[in-house]
Amino acid sequence: MSRPALSTVASALYLAALYGFIFLPVAVLVLFSFQDGRFPIPPFEGPTLKWYAAVFADGKLVAALVNSLLVALISSAAACMLGFTAAYGLARHKLPAVELQRAIITAPLTVSYLIIGLGLLIAFNTLGMPRSLLTVGIGHAVINTPLCFAIIYSQLGAHQVNIERAARDLGANDWQVMTLVTAPMLAPAVLASYALSVTFSWDEFIIAFLLSRFDVTLPVEIWSLLRSGLNPKTNAVGSVVFLISIVVVLGLELAVFARTAKK
Amino acid sequence: MTARVEIRGVSHRFGRFAALTDINLAIEAGRFTVLLGPSGCGKTTLLSILGGFLHPSEGRVLIGEQDVTDLAPAARATTTMFQDYALFPHMSLGANVAFGLRMRGWPRAQRESRARELLALVSLEGAFAKRPHELSGGQRQRVALARALAVEPDVLLLDEPLGALDLKLRRQMQDELKTIQKRVGTTFVHVTHDQEEAMAIADEIVVMNQGRIEDIGAPQRVYLRPGSLFAAGFMGEANLIPGRIAAAAAGTITLSTAFGSLALPTSTLGALAPTEGRKIKLCIRPEHLKPNRDNSELIGLGPARVVDDAFFGTHYRCHLTSEAQPEAPFVAYLPQTASLTVGDTVALCFDPAAAVILADTDK
Numbered sequence: 001m002s003r004p005a006l007s008t009v010a011s012a013l014y015l016a017a018l019y020g021f022i023f024l025p026v027a028v029l030v031l032f033s034f035q036d037g038r039f040p041i042p043p044f045e046g047p048t049l050k051w052y053a054a055v056f057a058d059g060k061l062v063a064a065l066v067n068s069l070l071v072a073l074i075s076s077a078a079a080c081m082l083g084f085t086a087a088y089g090l091a092r093h094k095l096p097a098v099e100l101q102r103a104i105i106t107a108p109l110t111v112s113y114l115i116i117g118l119g120l121l122i123a124f125n126t127l128g129m130p131r132s133l134l135t136v137g138i139g140h141a142v143i144n145t146p147l148c149f150a151i152i153y154s155q156l157g158a159h160q161v162n163i164e165r166a167a168r169d170l171g172a173n174d175w176q177v178m179t180l181v182t183a184p185m186l187a188p189a190v191l192a193s194y195a196l197s198v199t200f201s202w203d204e205f206i207i208a209f210l211l212s213r214f215d216v217t218l219p220v221e222i223w224s225l226l227r228s229g230l231n232p233k234t235n236a237v238g239s240v241v242f243l244i245s246i247v248v249v250l251g252l253e254l255a256v257f258a259r260t261a262k263k
Numbered sequence: 264m265t266a267r268v269e270i271r272g273v274s275h276r277f278g279r280f281a282a283l284t285d286i287n288l289a290i291e292a293g294r295f296t297v298l299l300g301p302s303g304c305g306k307t308t309l310l311s312i313l314g315g316f317l318h319p320s321e322g323r324v325l326i327g328e329q330d331v332t333d334l335a336p337a338a339r340a341t342t343t344m345f346q347d348y349a350l351f352p353h354m355s356l357g358a359n360v361a362f363g364l365r366m367r368g369w370p371r372a373q374r375e376s377r378a379r380e381l382l383a384l385v386s387l388e389g390a391f392a393k394r395p396h397e398l399s400g401g402q403r404q405r406v407a408l409a410r411a412l413a414v415e416p417d418v419l420l421l422d423e424p425l426g427a428l429d430l431k432l433r434r435q436m437q438d439e440l441k442t443i444q445k446r447v448g449t450t451f452v453h454v455t456h457d458q459e460e461a462m463a464i465a466d467e468i469v470v471m472n473q474g475r476i477e478d479i480g481a482p483q484r485v486y487l488r489p490g491s492l493f494a495a496g497f498m499g500e501a502n503l504i505p506g507r508i509a510a511a512a513a514g515t516i517t518l519s520t521a522f523g524s525l526a527l528p529t530s531t532l533g534a535l536a537p538t539e540g541r542k543i544k545l546c547i548r549p550e551h552l553k554p555n556r557d558n559s560e561l562i563g564l565g566p567a568r569v570v571d572d573a574f575f576g577t578h579y580r581c582h583l584t585s586e587a588q589p590e591a592p593f594v595a596y597l598p599q600t601a602s603l604t605v606g607d608t609v610a611l612c613f614d615p616a617a618a619v620i621l622a623d624t625d626k
Binding site: 159163165167170171176181185187 | 335337342345347351352353363414
């Protein structure tokens with residue numbers, strides 16, 4: 001009986017090590033945001049909320065946080081729309097070279113953000129578009145559209161074809177089929193892709209850095225904060241970023257899980 | 264609301280595969296017609312052409328007096344009930360049933376009260392606010408029927424609607440479909456590969472094979488006097504005795520077979536021309552074989568030995584090997600009272616009035 005016990009202990013240790021490896025850096029970051037001292041290093045003294053007060057008293061950080069939220073929510077909505085219409089078009093209409101088109105739409109997923117960011121920077125320069133939150137938003141829509149497309153396309157199966165046919169048979173036109181039948185049926189996939197897209201945009205740095213100028217997003221603001229050295233305030237703002245990502249993901253889980261559990 | 268359907272010279276090809284070849288069919292208004300055939304016989308293709316989901320390669324489709332060949336599904340007086348029911352999963356049953364009326368611009372109160380009437384028609388009165396995932400297969404099927412009937416189609420097209428149900432529920436739904444069809448009077452065109460289902464519900468059966476119509480008629484006629492070898496085999500079990508027409512005289516036709524020459528009444532010929540020397544097959548249903556000659560009307564097939572017998576409740580299903588043609592055993596349904604055991608030898612006979620002579624189209 002000692003062998004199974006030993007293997008159970010080993011599994012538990014392995015699991016603990018795995019979770020530790022993934023979450024220890026985050027835990028340390030969050031812990032030292034409550035540090036009552038000048039440096040986010042051991043030993044831990046505290047706790048205190050003064051660094052959070054400092055974050056929310058910093059006008060530039062709060063403005064950047066609002067900018068980040070706006071860019072994430074709006075660019076993700078655009079990415080979702082584009083991804084959904086592309087997926088619907090490719091799945092439901094006879095188009096030439098469907099596989100090639102699908103590959104081209106999803107290709108940006110494999111290209112580094114640095115390359116995409118540089119390409120967009122050159123394109124906006126050529127077009128004479130000044131760098132702004134708009135260009136950052138466009139950049140984020142570019143990287144998130146393939147993601148939304150891939151998620152929604154994977155859920156557009158043959159089993160909905162007859163449902164759409166039935167709607168058409170009962171008198172619905174193309175627009176009504178899409179808005180009253182297809183989109184609501186795909187709501188879980190659309191919601192999931194939207195939430196993922198929001199979290200990706202929320203903490204994206206390279207593209208936001210390359211394409212913004214006066215108004216910046218939170219990761220860019222944190223980067224300029226880091227240049228003046230580490231202090232618990234950077235930990236506090238990092239914790240806020242982490243907390244908001246967690247809220248979005250949990251919200252998604254609840255929304256999608258509640259829907260699928262009903263079925 | 265009901266209308267007559269006419270299919271004139273319809274052919275359809277998928278690439279080089281001919282799914283339908285020169286189909287001509289008239290379905291009278293208010294009838295329950297079943298398209299029956301094995302998978303790949305073209306019955307679902309024909310239904311899709313009626314519904315407007317496919318445009319035929321050739322030919323015309325008329326509903327009422329109107330040529331609808333070029334009309335979209337929504338513009339036709341047809342609705343289709345799909346095999347997988349195709350209910351809208353995110354809508355209540357009421358909204359599902361009322362969907363077609365909503366598309367026709369009915370105000371909410373009117374379409375909801377109509378939806379309630381239709382749910383009552385299919386015995387789902389209290390389920391207006393339920394969602395499709397809360398229902399059993401048979402209930403979903405009823406909702407699909409109510410939804411299709413809500414827009415008062417002239418013709419309802421049913422694509423293997425009972426295919427996903429278990430046997431008992433299927434038999435029960437057959438009865439309900441038939442009752443509802445009689446009540447609303449709509450022309451029903453129903454596709455199935457189950458010949459028992461076809462016989463249970465149809466006013467008229469259209470037997471199809473390899474893109475062609477093999478036989479059209481009332482269930483009794485198609486079963487008892489099938490128009491082709493294929494129809495005979497598909498409608499149920501059949502014993503086929505190969506032979507030739509030896510002579511045709513007034514009232515009597517003589518066949519030469521492995522069982523000697525058999526003299527039959529000309530009524531067994533059906534539509535077949537009694538050309539002497541023509542290759543034929545004599546078709547005898549298992550229930551028309553008798554183990555002994557207890558009346559002079561019967562024709563003998565010589566001695567046959569019982570190889571096996573299985574009790575089916577209503578009858579025994581036996582295999583018998585005849586001395587004259589041992590390579591093709593007979594199948595016979597013998598009454599519960601038949602006291603036969605394996606190895607017995609009987610004098611096998613058949614009722615000539617119930618036999619059918621069919622053209623031998625086998626290669």
